[in-house]
Amino acid sequence: MSDGVTLAREASSRDPAVGLRAVRALRELADRLENLQVAGARERGWTWQEIADALGVSRQAVHKKHGGGRRLGREK
């Protein structure tokens, strides 16, 4: 662990603003990684149910979030 990270950690423990910003950035990061991984899994032929099980969410939830763009028929 570098000194820079240690120093930054100590600083963040004193400043909730930095910690909260980090939480927000992590959510954004997790969202983007989820998009990439779900698209990758679909390309490899995973079913929505398999993806949902791996993510620990319902099939409906994962399909609602990631399935919309693939069906032209659902567009208005």
Add this chain to the structure above:
Amino acid sequence: MFERFSRDARAAVVGAQAFGRELRARRITTGHLLYAVAAGEDDAAAALRAAGATPIRLRDAIERGAADPLDPEALRAIGVDLAAVRDAAEAEFGPGALDAPDASGPYRLRGPVFADDAKKALELSLRQTLKARQKRIEAGHVLLGLIQDERFASVRLLTEAGVDVAALRADVTTRLRAAA
């Protein structure tokens, strides 16, 4: 709701989408909508310009404010090395994978979608129209929607540009009434 929009109000919505796409934004925000209203040619744009909120000023402020939502500094503070995560993502999914707009979801078909507060602002514009017993949603009503909730980024942009939001609201309301 969209069928009640006037030509100028539609131009503002379409302009906000084009502006968001140009900035490669992941969501259309109240800031993008505000810029599009200011860039119009109707009374609402005139009111904004008269208050000092020109399209160029707004555009500069929006571009400056569009900081990286992945916030590498904050992530570093909790021990996450964003560069390492980015490298891993690019090794698996190709260059720019982590930073490209979401190409797998609705983005691919429609471009960036409207953020929740931008949708809320458009709903508020409809309510403003109904309250004033007017039939069509004008760009001025969209502007009133954008300045109704002080939590909106559009209000922050105007305040930072030195605009008196209450005076702007009064001016837009007067112009709408005169035009009706």
